[in-house]
Amino acid sequence: MEAQQLEAFRPLDAEQIELNSGQSGVSYPEESKEHIYHRAMISSIRSEMNKLSQLLSIPYVVFLTDRAGTILELVCSSPVTREEMDQAELRPGVSLSRQRSGMNAVSLAMEMNRIGVVRGAEHSDQTFQNWNCVCAPLQDDDTVYGYVDISFNRGEPIEFAIPFVQQIAENVMEKWMEKNPEMQQYRLEATLQDYKLTAREQDVARLWLLEKSALHIGSDLGISEGTVRNMLKSIYSKMRVNDRFQFVKRLTP
Template sequence: MVFDLDEIPGYTIPQDWVQMSFLEGIDYYSKKRDARYDSAMGHLIAPLASNQLNARLAALYPMMKKAKKEINGLIDRFPFPWFFILTDQEGIIMDIYGPATVKERLNQIEMKPGASLSMHHAGVNAVSVSILTSKKSCVQYKEHEMDLFHQFVCLCCPIRLNGQIVGYLDLSHSYSFDIEITVPLMEMLVQSVERILSAGLASLAALDRAKLTPREKDVAHLWVQGRTANEIGWELGITEGTVRNMVKKIYVKTYVKDKAEFVRRFYKR
């Protein structure tokens, strides 16, 4: 059964959320399909090569880390099937958060990092509508074009940093009468992620004022985010030993003794 949000006693979805009934011209955009698109197919399309995906994952690591931290405390609190999806600006899935059993089922239909939820690749869904409108969106059950979404109510919010959209967070769950809980939950989650990202950006700006070489800045930005020397070396194409030597120079130039002091000074949670 599909519930009408307006029929939920005492609750009306906020006006700044886009609902399908409010959209005009959506068919025009939804028909501009990838040649592989099929609304009845049981999996998503992954348009990126592995090296392209790895580059995006590395670039969005700070946002992914903050979102995961905020969501982890919620994983065991929902009595119904649910999951969160974090995408980049183009709707490419960067990470999925939720119970292990749900994630296993999603993996079987190729709903995993690298798959696309854009209008071009997946038709009408909460992420693609948010991308189209740059607004928060709610898409329910058979309002989704792809059959694999028909069992879900999906809520999506843009994540903004300095006024620019840097990604999208989607919550998909199975019962629409819980939307009076999940709508404000999504708003609070995204506000929290945006606040933490903004604080981290201010801290990195302070780090940029230190007299570091361009390569040392690259290492410092990743080091302060909690990356290991091995991870940084792999991402920047240098050896782990080179990373550790640079970290020592960074400590000297920023007048800190160790990583704990470095993080306290340049990374505000």
């Protein structure tokens, strides 16, 4: 990177941070949506690293952050590594953004919108200067939901970590997040609302998706079978489908 670009990674002092607060370009208009994604991301990174931990024989730390660079979760390879993180006061809620922490793999990935690699002494924070760090965005289509960083001793070769962290990021977004029950429920609810179904139509649609019969749905909701069938006609019209197969396909990833 050029000197002018590197200068941008100089951590701001407290007064500058206060002046810049609220101007980061990151806003969360749907707080509940962010919380759902964060919980799903935390669950996903735990599942992924539980699966991959046996493949890593070196000490490591995995940082999961939100899209603003704030740590959501740490996965440490051992109690010793966890203690090291505690001593460095690296925990959920700590920001690894450029403004707060200067140059690190997370802030570089945020700035460049791609994988960031920062070695040892290249870090602004002395805490990281014994580590090599590689970070990849957690991205779905064109939207970044967070970042995953793997950090390890600077004496270890860094080349393996670049494709490794990229695979972790892909698995989190394409495998674990897709399986997460809370994410599946959120996406279903969002889709039903996108089709402008009424509250009662949404109740019918959820049960119809579970392959319940019109008679069963009527019994569950306290309405007649005929009313259920009339609602299904309205649902099909709004969703522009002709049968149950097309209906299910619209509502399942």
